[in-house]
Amino acid sequence: MATYDLDLFVIGGGSGGVRAGRLAAAMGKRVAIAEEYRFGGTCVIRGCVPKKLFVYASQFPEHFEDAAGYGWTVGETSFDWPTLVANKDREIARLEGLYRKGLENAGARIIEGRAVLLDRHTVQVGAETLTAENILIATGGRPNPHEALPGREHCIYSNEAFDLTELPRTIAIEGGGYIAVEFANIFHGLGVETTLIYRGKEILSRFDGDVRRGLHEAMEAKGIRIICQDIIEKVEKRADGRLDTQLMSGNVETFDKVMLAIGRLPNTEGLGLEKTGVETGVKGEIRVDAYSRTSVENIWAIGDVTDRVQLTPVAIHEAMCFIETVFKDNPTEVDHQDIATAVFSQPEIGTVGLSEEDAARRFEELEIYRASFRPMRHTLSGRQEKMIMKLVVDASSRRVVGAHILGPDAGEMAQLLGIAIKGELTKDVFDRTMAVHPTAAEELVTMYRPTYRVRNGERLYDR
Structure with missing residues (x-):
């Protein structure tokens, strides 16, 4: 019987990977987890957490307005974008520290660097090579770069939106999913003149029709401009730095910033999957069965990299099912039904x-x-x-x-x-x-x- 350096090697330090690594290490398993950027993944570093903090910030203008009806007099107000960004960064650093501490306390080895598969049991990180009985891929996803769009290099994505040096006066956001809709409300609440452009007939295509229409009407009533059944065909940067944006409808409009929020892609490029025989789909997503097992018996994948349901709690649930299946002799299928x-x-x-x-x-x-x-x-x-x-x-x-x-x-x-x-x-x-x-x-x-x-x-x- 083959012997390995580790019982589990986890590639990716997001919510799913960290949960799996921490639980396995707490059971006494030999675990290493590699992350090339920061622990916490999309959710903590550049997703749910900073997004929700920005949502809170953007709601205050309405709170100030509403206060008058309850007898409060609110004086002159002002907003400082750099203060919000700095405080957001401080909170993210705190949360990242908790993720690291949880892994360390459980006994997992943290490796900072990009992990690449050499074969089904071997992983290389920098100059170090390690073998593992089981490998878990939890590398998440990234914004779709929209490579076919002329001028996309002038645009920003959700990642950059959290760290702009200053707020733009005007912004166009292309997309109709929850990321595009949430950022449209955030920027509008912070005083930015906001336009949302979506190719479909109505925003939030997978949601119930009544709430989709109700939100559309509420957003327009607030002053957010929504253009449906149109797309951006070209973006050109002017001498003054503003962006001339040509739409499929033929209109050309000018914005300070253009943000692309048209889906996300799995992070599987350069992982070495081709050396292992792990099967992937048309978008690069790793194909898995109901237990999160790939086409290779000892290699597993969870979270956004599988492109099943791209939500943080889902990745965590998949991690817990993985632990039950692999280390507790209790095969547990992932249940993706009725996710709130x-x-x-x-x-x-x-x-x-x-x-x-x-x-x-x-x-x-x-x-x-x-x-x-x-x-x-x-x-x-x-x-x-x-x-x-x-x-x-x-x-x-x-x-x-x-x-x-x-x-x-x-x-x-x-x-x-x-x-x-x-x-x-x-x-x-x-x-x-x-x-x-x-x-x-x-x-x-x-x-x-x-x-x-x-x-x-x-x-x-x-x-």
């Missing part, structure tokens, strides 16, 4: 389960419970922004198969709704649940009559 998620737009979206559109294709008849109202927090402020709450119910089984919220704290509510949807609770359980009053969330358990039904794709309203 949020878009930290303004207003927020929180969602779990099937959209009305997807559910209509799966079930013969649906009951749709929908409420739209102005939340209590807006009554004194005078803000006209509305909340949408929606439950999608399979009429046959009465099971709630989808829940969708647009409004304040929608992400927090989605986390709790995720338990109900995952537990396959019926609408009758929702109806028997006492409301917490006064809250916006009480609407979820007080919608007793369906707003309409859906049969064969057609909405039917009760008379």
Whole structure:
């Protein structure tokens, strides 16, 4: 039987890789983890964490406005971008330190450098070569560089958006996914004149139609310009540094910055996968089975590099299933069903389960419970922004198969709704649940009559 230097070598120090490495090392396994940049990965360094901090920062202008309705007088305000960036950097450094400390305390060896596979059991980092019984690839993803776009070198991506030396006066963001939508709201909230350009008919293509349309209307009401069914065809830099941006529609518009947020690609280039026989897909994603095993028996992959579901909690869940399967003799399939998620737009979206559109294709008849109202927090402020709450119910089984919220704290509510949807609770359980009053969330358990039904794709309203 072959002997190896390590029980596990992890390539990539993001949320998934760190969780797997730390848990395996805590079990007494010989573990090394290699990261070429900073521990924490996309989420901590250039994704969820700094994004949410920027979202908080961008919400203050509305808070200042709303305060007047509650009797507060807010004096002259100003915003300093470098202060936000510096404080964000300090928090990220703190979190990275915690990631490192967790690995070290568990007994994992940290290697700073780029790891390359030499064969199915051998990894090279710099001048050092190590062998491992199992190898876990958790190298994440990166923004799609849009290489076919003339002038893309003048554009920025989500990575650079966190560290601009100064805020632009105007920005165009191409994309309609959650990254593009969130940054459009962030920049607008910080005082930047913002235009969102998306090739589709409506933003957030995979979300429920009601919350998509509701958010679109709310964003435009705030002053964000949204152009659908159009794309950027060319970007040219002028002598004054501004960017002439030609659209497919024929319009040419000028912006201080152009940000591309049109998807992400798996980080598999230069890993040496071709030397191992690990199979990849058309975008370079590593193909895995339900247990995160690749086409090579001892090589595994989790997180964004597999291009299954690109969410941090999913990568962490995949890591925990990997540990159960490989080191606890408890083969555990990854469960990607009914994942609760949020878009930290303004207003927020929180969602779990099937959209009305997807559910209509799966079930013969649906009951749709929908409420739209102005939340209590807006009554004194005078803000006209509305909340949408929606439950999608399979009429046959009465099971709630989808829940969708647009409004304040929608992400927090989605986390709790995720338990109900995952537990396959019926609408009758929702109806028997006492409301917490006064809250916006009480609407979820007080919608007793369906707003309409859906049969064969057609909405039917009760008379």
